[in-house]
Amino acid sequence: WIEWLTWPEAAPGILRLDVADDEARARIVERFEDVLALARSPHRRRVALAMSALEQLLLWCDTANPESEQARLDPRIQVAVSRLCARAEHPLRLSALARACGMSSSRLSHLFREQLGTTPMRYLESHRINQARELLLMTGRSIGAIAAEVGFQDPVWFTRVFRRHVGMSPREFRKRPGEASDTGRKALDVEERRQAERLKRPGS
Incomplete structure (x- = not known):
């Protein structure tokens, strides 16, 4: 997200973004209200949902930032990115995404790669995977629950993809000194104790 926060400097050490576009400003306000509401809600996926809303908020800010590369993206690609982030936990159908952007699947794929690499x-x-990293560090949820929460129905496949991106397994990532929150570390300790107890049971 750091790359989305290269806002104009109003004064030394103070960044300020003026949003002139009415639609962008309205969406930013809506997403900010969503972040607060979701973070305070009792929903079991409130952390992931709040982070998703925050990411959308920053994306909309980025589209209004004259110094941002995002502002120079094709508007249809901006729509695609926004939709991908908003529904990351759901299966992706490229054809449906292309229709929402007003172009064919092949054109979307070509333009997306051209502009975002x-x-x-x-x-x-x-x-x-970025969402999963945040959840591993900030929450006490099990790795399987986090996998499902970010859109991976198979924990084994999630671990494989996570390792490819991060260079280590989700468990190793969470156990790194100084990385995980106290909640995350305690959750890992509990999970490991449960696994050890299961191994001690007869017939296990």
């Missing part, structure tokens, strides 16, 4: 599917995969 990757395909919609790979962009979505990277986004899901």
